[in-house]
Amino acid sequence: MAAAGPLRRIVVAGDGPVGLLAAAALKRSLPPCDVVVISAPTGAAAFADRSATALPFTCRLHERLGIADTALLRRAAASHRLITRYFGWGGSDSHGVAAYGAELDPAMAGAFARSWGGGQRNVSADTAPGSIAEVLADAGRYAFPLADDGGAAGAVDHAMRWNTGAYRQILSEAAAQLGIAGLAGPVVGCKLDGQGGLRSVATAADGDITADLFVDCTGPDAKLLAALREHAVIDWADRLPVRTVYLAEPGPPVLALEDRMTLLPQGWLSELAGRDGLQTTLAASRSLDPQEVRDALGAPAAEAIPIGPARAKASWLGNVVALGDAAARFEPIGGYPLDLAHRQLALLLELLPSLAFAPAERAEYNRRAALMADAVRDTIAVHYAAPAAMAVFGSQGRSAQLDRTIDQYTRRGRMPFREEAPLAGQEFCALLVALGFAPGTTTLAAARPADEAAVAAAFAVKARSVLVRTPPYAEWLAGQLSA
Amino acid sequence: MKASLHHRVRVVVLGGGTAGWMTAAGLAKLLPDHAQVTLIESEDIGIVGVGEATLPHIRAFVEKLGIDEAAFMKATHATYKLGIDFRDFGALGTSYIHPFGSFGEEVAGVGFHHWWLDQARRGKAGPLGDYSLAVAAAQANRFRPPAQDQSLASTYGYAYQFDATLFGPFMRSFGMANGVIRHEGRVVSVERSGVDGDVTALILSDGRRIEGDLFVDCSGFRSLLLGETLDESWEDWSEWLPCDRAAAMPCAHVLGAPLRPYTTATAMPAGWRWQIPLQHRMGNGYVFSSAHLSEDEACTAIAAAAEGEALADPRVLRFRAGRRRRSWSRNVVAVGLASGFLEPLESTSIYLSQMAITYLIELFPLGGHCDPRDRDEFNRLVDMEYDRVRDFLILHYHATTRSDSPFWNHVRTMQVPDSLTDKLALWRDAARIEKYSDGLFYDASWFAVYVGQGMVPQAYDKRTALADPARVGRAFDALRKAIADEVAAMPGHADFLGHEAARLASAA
Numbered sequence: 001m002a003a004a005g006p007l008r009r010i011v012v013a014g015d016g017p018v019g020l021l022a023a024a025a026l027k028r029s030l031p032p033c034d035v036v037v038i039s040a041p042t043g044a045a046a047f048a049d050r051s052a053t054a055l056p057f058t059c060r061l062h063e064r065l066g067i068a069d070t071a072l073l074r075r076a077a078a079s080h081r082l083i084t085r086y087f088g089w090g091g092s093d094s095h096g097v098a099a100y101g102a103e104l105d106p107a108m109a110g111a112f113a114r115s116w117g118g119g120q121r122n123v124s125a126d127t128a129p130g131s132i133a134e135v136l137a138d139a140g141r142y143a144f145p146l147a148d149d150g151g152a153a154g155a156v157d158h159a160m161r162w163n164t165g166a167y168r169q170i171l172s173e174a175a176a177q178l179g180i181a182g183l184a185g186p187v188v189g190c191k192l193d194g195q196g197g198l199r200s201v202a203t204a205a206d207g208d209i210t211a212d213l214f215v216d217c218t219g220p221d222a223k224l225l226a227a228l229r230e231h232a233v234i235d236w237a238d239r240l241p242v243r244t245v246y247l248a249e250p251g252p253p254v255l256a257l258e259d260r261m262t263l264l265p266q267g268w269l270s271e272l273a274g275r276d277g278l279q280t281t282l283a284a285s286r287s288l289d290p291q292e293v294r295d296a297l298g299a300p301a302a303e304a305i306p307i308g309p310a311r312a313k314a315s316w317l318g319n320v321v322a323l324g325d326a327a328a329r330f331e332p333i334g335g336y337p338l339d340l341a342h343r344q345l346a347l348l349l350e351l352l353p354s355l356a357f358a359p360a361e362r363a364e365y366n367r368r369a370a371l372m373a374d375a376v377r378d379t380i381a382v383h384y385a386a387p388a389a390m391a392v393f394g395s396q397g398r399s400a401q402l403d404r405t406i407d408q409y410t411r412r413g414r415m416p417f418r419e420e421a422p423l424a425g426q427e428f429c430a431l432l433v434a435l436g437f438a439p440g441t442t443t444l445a446a447a448r449p450a451d452e453a454a455v456a457a458a459f460a461v462k463a464r465s466v467l468v469r470t471p472p473y474a475e476w477l478a479g480q481l482s483a
Numbered sequence: 484m485k486a487s488l489h490h491r492v493r494v495v496v497l498g499g500g501t502a503g504w505m506t507a508a509g510l511a512k513l514l515p516d517h518a519q520v521t522l523i524e525s526e527d528i529g530i531v532g533v534g535e536a537t538l539p540h541i542r543a544f545v546e547k548l549g550i551d552e553a554a555f556m557k558a559t560h561a562t563y564k565l566g567i568d569f570r571d572f573g574a575l576g577t578s579y580i581h582p583f584g585s586f587g588e589e590v591a592g593v594g595f596h597h598w599w600l601d602q603a604r605r606g607k608a609g610p611l612g613d614y615s616l617a618v619a620a621a622q623a624n625r626f627r628p629p630a631q632d633q634s635l636a637s638t639y640g641y642a643y644q645f646d647a648t649l650f651g652p653f654m655r656s657f658g659m660a661n662g663v664i665r666h667e668g669r670v671v672s673v674e675r676s677g678v679d680g681d682v683t684a685l686i687l688s689d690g691r692r693i694e695g696d697l698f699v700d701c702s703g704f705r706s707l708l709l710g711e712t713l714d715e716s717w718e719d720w721s722e723w724l725p726c727d728r729a730a731a732m733p734c735a736h737v738l739g740a741p742l743r744p745y746t747t748a749t750a751m752p753a754g755w756r757w758q759i760p761l762q763h764r765m766g767n768g769y770v771f772s773s774a775h776l777s778e779d780e781a782c783t784a785i786a787a788a789a790e791g792e793a794l795a796d797p798r799v800l801r802f803r804a805g806r807r808r809r810s811w812s813r814n815v816v817a818v819g820l821a822s823g824f825l826e827p828l829e830s831t832s833i834y835l836s837q838m839a840i841t842y843l844i845e846l847f848p849l850g851g852h853c854d855p856r857d858r859d860e861f862n863r864l865v866d867m868e869y870d871r872v873r874d875f876l877i878l879h880y881h882a883t884t885r886s887d888s889p890f891w892n893h894v895r896t897m898q899v900p901d902s903l904t905d906k907l908a909l910w911r912d913a914a915r916i917e918k919y920s921d922g923l924f925y926d927a928s929w930f931a932v933y934v935g936q937g938m939v940p941q942a943y944d945k946r947t948a949l950a951d952p953a954r955v956g957r958a959f960d961a962l963r964k965a966i967a968d969e970v971a972a973m974p975g976h977a978d979f980l981g982h983e984a985a986r987l988a989s990a991a
Contacts, residue, residue: 006945029592032949064592349592351915354945358912360905368918407856414845416860417921443847447514 004356011211016049018324019217020171040185042219048324053161054335076166088263090436099133101157102424190227197318222326236309241285250277386435413442498701499524502819508658559645579935584617584639601947625973724804731768734791871922914943
């Protein structure tokens with residue numbers, strides 16, 4: 001066995017939420033390792049760092065890393081999202097709901113079934129009679145965990161949103177508590193190590209800073225990764241049409257279990273409910289005049305941010321790993337930018353190298369990180385493939401995988417399995433329906449049509465039972481805040 | 484709304500072997516209003532039927548068809564299977580079980596196998612199998628169905644070892660009871676449409692003409708429709724999987740020997756031999772490379788190696804590793820050997836048929852017309868399944884230090900597929916396992932074979948160095964004891980089978 005031990009020193013460049021959480025995660029994973037964060041602005045287009053929300057995965061990552069939900073609720077004005085409503089995507093006046101949570105086949109519940117498979121692939125996407133999450137969101141009721149009365153709770157999952165400044169502060173304190181040192185940035189230079197990686201990065205105050213591993217969380221400029229000769233970018237411009245994102249000043253506080261995505265003639269409008277204020281975002285593929293923006297946002301834009309969607313061909317080169325916006329940049333639909341950053345961070349934790357960097361390990365990271373990024377790109381691209389979105393955004397190129405998925409879902413009711421996807425099969429089905437794609441009938445459903453009335457009645461019973469046991473969200477939240 | 488009988492798709496299954504009857508029974512049972520299933524078989528044509536050992540997925544098939552497990556096991560003289568014991572593969576004198584189950588658990592974000600490698604390097608780890616409930620139970624010849632929860636007792640699964648010559652007939656009775664129409668006869672010619680080249684009818688030797696909309700080719704290696712008629716090309720994998728013959732010989736059980744809940748695969752000078760314990764006998768066979776051993780030599784070798792009284796003379800089967808480039812072409816879908824073959828080292832034959840049937844049902848041409856997009860999807864899925872199994876099989880041959888025969892020298896030194904080369908480098912350099920969640924054989928399987936065949940990685944996760952070794956040691960001891968306790972509470976395999984038989988008898 002090689003004598004190479006664990007990493008001794010890691011430098012994280014970029015002190016946005018992505019960099020801070022990465023530093024904390026790495027320090028927890030390698031307590032004796034010296035972890036240093038260099039402060040650096042990540043830029044206006046750093047949508048992962050600026051994100052006020054992510055997907056359910058982030059809640060689990062936070063829990064694993066000791067970032068408590070209650071801290072976010074109390075200090076970062078956090079709240080829970082169960083569903084996203086989609087307006088206009090299937091045609092004017094259309095309305096759909098995409099919920100989180102996938103009802104696990106009982107046969108897949110055991111540990112063996114999960115490690116040997118045989119159930120998760122090619123989810124049969126028979127349309128559910130309704131969504132418990134939607135029922136809860138409509139009623140304004142939620143508590144976590146849900147009182148379980150036999151399965152209903154398993155079908156509901158949540159994501160959170162928070163105040164970004166306060167979130168960053170919580171992460172910063174968590175990093176400090178773990179003994180992570182901060183150095184004043186920004187990074188003003190990089191020295192190559194002659195082996196495809198970096199020997200050091202330089203700041204004005206501290207000069208050259210060396211490390212065994214550099215984590216690039218500097219935002220879309222990817223200052224560290226881009227300094228390497230092998231760095232290359234895969235352009236997503238032909239797949240993702242948005243070129244400008246307009247942000248409004250935060251609106252009044254909104255407490256809701258849902259967020260909204262509306263298709264407008266100008267582009268898409270996202271309304272993210274927040275206890276600290278409603279965040280409204282408009283994304284367009286063409287340049288809009290100020291009046292068009294005002295019409296959509298209801299106010300003049302506070303910021304207009306240009307974007308060029310792309311991902312790094314390899315986000316780990318030499319001893320440099322790029323996370324978040326430094327690895328992939330694209331429009332901030334839902335929580336995808338931060339979700340991708342966090343799943344790639346979890347992948348880095350899983351494949352954490354030792355001092356002896358193994359090229360095969362790096363290749364495996366890059367293979368899986370690329371699958372993750374491309375699956376997110378396709379999940380976003382499916383929005384632009386929605387019937388009404390084509391008229392607004394024009395026709396985009398699509399991956400073979402995405403074409404196949406849409407075709408199989410709409411004709412056969414099948415959801416082909418995808419490795420490293422951001423949404424579970426059932427969640428992706430829900431998104432497709434919300435976007436106006438009508439599911440095809442599965443072969444087995446055609447062979448044995450369900451008794452729709454009975455199924456609907458059973459759902460109603462289940463929904464009532466959950467509603468009775470679940471308090472109003474505001475009431476539950478007040479309890480959490482005062483406990 | 485029920486489809487009217489006039490619109491049922493006429494499905495013609497050619498071949499009455501395991502794949503044919505599984506397909507016919509599955510379609511007839513699950514799509515009664517959409518498929519009118521006809522099967523053509525000939526008593527003159529024997530079936531291969533070596534698929535005596537299965538994978539846990541078979542249970543889902545049996546269950547989906549609504550077949551009672553105990554009745555099924557009784558009819559096929561089945562036993563329970565917890566995995567495969569591989570002997571002499573990595574080196575002569577070594578042995579390991581590849582279980583239907585996992586090993587230990589991830590700790591502090593680091594996979595169990597890194598902890599085991601670290602303990603092993605310190606000389607503190609027991610044999611890997613001590614940390615797998617499936618392995619420990621198999622070694623103790625005990626069995627009980629797994630729990631359906633998150634406990635230790637849920638960390639394994641099981642499959643069946645059954646008499647393949649009884650499985651086919653069982654599926655035949657089931658299929659015919661569910662409306663499959665059976666024709667006895669030989670196909671002498673195939674009629675095709677002058678318009679689009681689709682197959683329209685099969686002509687039997689007595690002149691009968693069997694028309695269909697969809698033809699399922701289960702004619703075995705002959706691949707009469709897909710290969711001979713449509714000339715779908717064959718991708719040959721014999722450079723990596725050189726075994727192309729099997730000499731099979733059933734024997735009586737050795738009196739007094741325990742009934743093993745696992746299959747045994749023992750490496751031989753020119754291949755390997757199986758021992759598959761059934762209720763009433765022991766299946767034996769020598770899978771070998773005809774380039775390295777003659778058929779007569781193989782028959783002599785299996786007769787000498789097999790324990791127990793021989794119940795028949797060795798019978799030689801011929802095959803070759805590979806697959807058709809497309810398993811679904813025009814209106815012909817091949818299932819089983821007509822589609823491809825991977826030798827039975829990991830009991831994947833019936834699994835591959837089952838998966839093809841599952842995908843065929845999902846993509847079934849409900850209106851009778853085969854959509855090219857569904858064909859492509861079917862072929863993509865089948866290819867993915869074959870490719871993953873192929874690499875895993877090659878690993879068993881390639882990861883060896885054996886140099887005692889030309890066969891083992893060949894497989895040890897051969898160039899393996901690039902997809903496998905990458906996986907091997909990842910293990911060798913970092914003790915990582917290439918991750919995928921679709922297809923067959925995940926982390927635990929690769930880990931079992933890597934370690935079992937003596938592939939010691941050059942490095943593993945160094946976070947293991949940060950833990951207190953004494954604490955890790957105690958956790959290992961605790962896991963080993965919990966597994967031993969669990970096994971001690973299980974009934975013996977033969978006892979459990981007897982109990983099930985008694986339950987069935989009393990229910991009857």
